[in-house]
Amino acid sequence: MTAEIIVIGDEIILGLQVDTNSAYISQRLAENGIAVKRITKVGDDIDRVVSALALAGVSSELVVTCGGLGPTHDDMTRDAVARFLDSELRLNESALGEIQENYTKAGRTMSETNRVQAMIPDGSDYLSNRVGTAPGLKFTKGQATFFCFQGVPKEMEWMTKTYLLPFVQTLHNETVVQYRILRTTGIPESTLYDKIKDVVSKFRKDIDIAFLPLLTRGVDIRLTTTGRTRQVSDTLLSDAFQHFADRIQQVFPNAVYGYDQETLEQVVARLFFHTKKTIATAESCTGGMLAHRLTNISGSSDYFMQGKVAYSNESKIKDLGVDEKLIQEFGAVSEEVAKAMALGVRESAHTDIGISTTGIAGPTGATPGKPIGLCYIGFSTADGTRASKIQLLPFAIDRITFKERIAQVALDEIRRFLLSLK
Amino acid sequence: MTAEIIVIGDEIILGLQVDTNSAYISQRLAENGIAVKRITKVGDDIDRVVSALALAGVSSELVVTCGGLGPTHDDMTRDAVARFLDSELRLNESALGEIQENYTKAGRTMSETNRVQAMIPDGSDYLSNRVGTAPGLKFTKGQATFFCFQGVPKEMEWMTKTYLLPFVQTLHNETVVQYRILRTTGIPESTLYDKIKDVVSKFRKDIDIAFLPLLTRGVDIRLTTTGRTRQVSDTLLSDAFQHFADRIQQVFPNAVYGYDQETLEQVVARLFFHTKKTIATAESCTGGMLAHRLTNISGSSDYFMQGKVAYSNESKIKDLGVDEKLIQEFGAVSEEVAKAMALGVRESAHTDIGISTTGIAGPTGATPGKPIGLCYIGFSTADGTRASKIQLLPFAIDRITFKERIAQVALDEIRRFLLSLK
Numbered sequence: 001m002t003a004e005i006i007v008i009g010d011e012i013i014l015g016l017q018v019d020t021n022s023a024y025i026s027q028r029l030a031e032n033g034i035a036v037k038r039i040t041k042v043g044d045d046i047d048r049v050v051s052a053l054a055l056a057g058v059s060s061e062l063v064v065t066c067g068g069l070g071p072t073h074d075d076m077t078r079d080a081v082a083r084f085l086d087s088e089l090r091l092n093e094s095a096l097g098e099i100q101e102n103y104t105k106a107g108r109t110m111s112e113t114n115r116v117q118a119m120i121p122d123g124s125d126y127l128s129n130r131v132g133t134a135p136g137l138k139f140t141k142g143q144a145t146f147f148c149f150q151g152v153p154k155e156m157e158w159m160t161k162t163y164l165l166p167f168v169q170t171l172h173n174e175t176v177v178q179y180r181i182l183r184t185t186g187i188p189e190s191t192l193y194d195k196i197k198d199v200v201s202k203f204r205k206d207i208d209i210a211f212l213p214l215l216t217r218g219v220d221i222r223l224t225t226t227g228r229t230r231q232v233s234d235t236l237l238s239d240a241f242q243h244f245a246d247r248i249q250q251v252f253p254n255a256v257y258g259y260d261q262e263t264l265e266q267v268v269a270r271l272f273f274h275t276k277k278t279i280a281t282a283e284s285c286t287g288g289m290l291a292h293r294l295t296n297i298s299g300s301s302d303y304f305m306q307g308k309v310a311y312s313n314e315s316k317i318k319d320l321g322v323d324e325k326l327i328q329e330f331g332a333v334s335e336e337v338a339k340a341m342a343l344g345v346r347e348s349a350h351t352d353i354g355i356s357t358t359g360i361a362g363p364t365g366a367t368p369g370k371p372i373g374l375c376y377i378g379f380s381t382a383d384g385t386r387a388s389k390i391q392l393l394p395f396a397i398d399r400i401t402f403k404e405r406i407a408q409v410a411l412d413e414i415r416r417f418l419l420s421l422k
Numbered sequence: 423m424t425a426e427i428i429v430i431g432d433e434i435i436l437g438l439q440v441d442t443n444s445a446y447i448s449q450r451l452a453e454n455g456i457a458v459k460r461i462t463k464v465g466d467d468i469d470r471v472v473s474a475l476a477l478a479g480v481s482s483e484l485v486v487t488c489g490g491l492g493p494t495h496d497d498m499t500r501d502a503v504a505r506f507l508d509s510e511l512r513l514n515e516s517a518l519g520e521i522q523e524n525y526t527k528a529g530r531t532m533s534e535t536n537r538v539q540a541m542i543p544d545g546s547d548y549l550s551n552r553v554g555t556a557p558g559l560k561f562t563k564g565q566a567t568f569f570c571f572q573g574v575p576k577e578m579e580w581m582t583k584t585y586l587l588p589f590v591q592t593l594h595n596e597t598v599v600q601y602r603i604l605r606t607t608g609i610p611e612s613t614l615y616d617k618i619k620d621v622v623s624k625f626r627k628d629i630d631i632a633f634l635p636l637l638t639r640g641v642d643i644r645l646t647t648t649g650r651t652r653q654v655s656d657t658l659l660s661d662a663f664q665h666f667a668d669r670i671q672q673v674f675p676n677a678v679y680g681y682d683q684e685t686l687e688q689v690v691a692r693l694f695f696h697t698k699k700t701i702a703t704a705e706s707c708t709g710g711m712l713a714h715r716l717t718n719i720s721g722s723s724d725y726f727m728q729g730k731v732a733y734s735n736e737s738k739i740k741d742l743g744v745d746e747k748l749i750q751e752f753g754a755v756s757e758e759v760a761k762a763m764a765l766g767v768r769e770s771a772h773t774d775i776g777i778s779t780t781g782i783a784g785p786t787g788a789t790p791g792k793p794i795g796l797c798y799i800g801f802s803t804a805d806g807t808r809a810s811k812i813q814l815l816p817f818a819i820d821r822i823t824f825k826e827r828i829a830q831v832a833l834d835e836i837r838r839f840l841l842s843l844k
Contacts, residue, residue, distance in 0.1 A: 011642075012445070013448060013458055014448055014449065014601065015449035016445070016449070017445070018445050022437070026437030027438070030436050035435075037465075038435075039434075039462070040462055042459075044630075044632065048459070048460075070633070070635075071612050071615065072622075073622065073626065074630070074633065111612045111615075112616070113615050113616055133612075152635060153637065154823075181438070189492070189493070190493050193535050204495065211496065214439070215575065222436075222438065283713075287726075288710035288712070288714035288717060288729055288731070289714045291705075291710030291731040292711045294710075295709025296821065298784070298821060299786065300709075304731075305733070305736070306732065307705075307731030307733075309713040309717070309726075309729030311722065315727055315728045315771070364720050400718060401576075
């Protein structure tokens with residue numbers, strides 16, 4: 001079975017909003033053995049939506065659309081489906097009742113504007129929505145089954161789980177699409193590739209192998225099997241996965257931080273839960289990003305005791321106990337200050353680890369000898385306090401990217417330290 | 423002139439990575455009067471890439487591709503272009519020299535793997551890359567001009583500015599695509615629409631009007647003109663923009679926080695620079711996200727004095743001076759504790775404003791009477807200390823969305839306070 005996705009909305013075509021919906025649906029379909037072959041994005045224009053539906057309907061057996069079901073005049077999907085099915089829009093009393101009920105439950109009154117969301121094209125079924133107002137649509141034409149979902153990610157996700165996945169799970173696919181991912185950080189893509197090329201050669205005839213560089217996170221290596229039964233796929237994939245994992249561990253010890261969709265903060269959280277250590281952060285250049293990532297995990301209050309964002313020199317001195325003379329002598333962005341910040345926050349929070357960041361995120365703030373992209377990460381434990389220097393290439397970063405990359409390096413330092421305790 | 427974008431990469435089709443490149447290119451082209459009509463995404467499969475090039479080449483005069491120019495075996499764009507042009511790949515010594523030079527400049531040695539990036543299809547020109555290693559490609563076939571860019575966003579952006587935009591600017595479009603955006607926060611989409619429907623009706627025959635709900639930010643209203651000369655477009659758009667702005671100001675005072683691509687933190691920063699006020703943050707449930715957003719602005723050290731992330735009760739007591747009895751009596755998530763946190767951080771940092779967040783991000787942590795999604799925001803100035811209660815609907819949030827939404831509400835409280843001083 002082949003599937004495709006149509007994303008509808010001027011905001012997508014004009015680049016005003018990034019589409020994350022198609023990625024979500026692709027992933028869920030892939031997990032269920034269905035490979036998406038094409039994703040098409042069109043604007044809020046009824047002619048273009050109708051022709052995208054027609055093209056998809058002749059190429060694929062499953063078509064999912066997102067967007068255009070809202071209450072305002074620029075929402076075209078209902079009209080486009082009616083035209084595509086050569087039918088009429090009709091007020092569906094039962095859909096209207098559900099929309100009204102959703103409003104009542106949320107303690108609000110339905111606005112007249114929302115009535116249009118109960119207009120359902122003849123020849124299609126409406127799909128009840130329990131997490132928003134607009135119902136979705138389902139219909140078939142020719143070989144293809146169509147699902148029309150909302151553009152709001154939470155609603156689209158709920159509709160996918162509630163209607164799309166149960167539908168595809170009844171199809172009994174004989175073959176599956178499966179993948180595993182090895183997530184690395186700290187090694188450039190081509191360096192990594194060079195050192196494991198022979199493993200790539202060994203497996204590439206049976207397995208699709210992709211190197212995915214993610215600027216702020218590292219390089220993911222994705223191994224995918226398609227068109228095989230689950231049993232054959234399982235064997236192939238676990239064999240290849242083991243070979244890749246072993247080789248990388250041999251040439252770049254601990255460069256693999258996690259597998260599949262695991263984030264670095266999830267891995268770090270697991271290590272904290274296991275080792276029962278605690279941490280406090282003192283951030284200058286990352287401005288709270290490191291604390292934000294550490295606290296993305298439910299239960300992080302078990303290990304994350306305190307975070308300080310010390311942007312000003314005054315705050316570094318008063319709040320972290322950094323000696324003013326160190327700042328005068330070496331500057332706020334220096335190995336010495338990074339160490340004093342890490343030590344200061346560890347002592348004040350009574351934690352096992354204190355970690356600090358101080359650097360020049362840009363676009364302003366560079367001085368002779370201290371270019372944009374320079375950062376020191378301080379790391380303090382009962383065994384001592386050290387700092388590492390990082391110089392990101394200034395042409396490849398903006399302020400937010402800088403914060404994200406440094407937070408990733410800092411999280412990785414925490415991971416490597418906790419690993420060394422196991 | 424019509425344009426389209428082809429995004430190449432299994433990671434996109436399989437949903438492992440969200441594509442932000444097509445949004446970037448669409449925006450830049452729209453600013454230059456060119457509307458993108460379709461965005462197609464295909465996997466790393468040479469047949470599908472070639473057929474996407476062929477389809478685009480007959481529908482549009484300008485085609486931009488992203489991705490598939492990397493050094494590893496899964497990078498297919500060079501081969502696909504050669505097949506599409508019915509030509510051969512050939513090692514280009516001058517491109518190779520540039521790649522080597524890029525490595526030397528970065529203090530690294532070029533790996534053998536990177537040589538493939540200097541293989542250029544006959545009939546195409548290579549485009550030098552000063553911010554990465556792989557050159558881009560440019561060629562024409564039939565009516566269409568093709569640009570092939572890298573998938574790494576920083577490189578794609580640089581190539582767009584360096585090659586694509588100068589090219590389209592030579593085309594002397596008579597008509598333009600222009601848009602303006604009013605960014606609102608705190609008002610539901612249908613409520614907003616209901617109250618300004620007559621303004622929508624007045625302008626919708628001449629202007630495309632879209633309501634874009636962004637879960638964590640608010641609702642954007644985008645006004646777009648197409649197919650008109652710059653002069654006509656300017657007049658139409660500024661008239662409509664003024665009508666919308668006035669009406670919204672009348673029915674929801676100060677609900678518009680900014681215009682076009684402006685973020686709430688940029689608006690807040692401008693107000694801080696203007697009023698010369700200072701702020702300190704005490705975050706529990708937002709875990710550093712609020713400090714992160716406040717420090718996304720270059721120069722934020724002028725107003726952002728100190729941030730504390732007090733996740734544990736101990737840290738709220740020791741570091742923020744919250745009375746332990748308040749936590750015992752009312753719980754950490756309460757109006758009283760939110761106020762004490764805001765006051766505590768303002769006094770310790772000697773700032774004009776202290777702001778705090780304490781809430782239940784979930785998925786765990788709910789107690790009777792305190793459901794997931796509950797949050798208090800404390801706000802303290804020399805004039806007094808108050809707290810506001812927010813209850814997000816639990817079905818519509820996950821942990822990170824919760825943090826983002828609460829940070830947005832907190833930033834908006836800061837904005838409204840600073841506005842009241844002007």
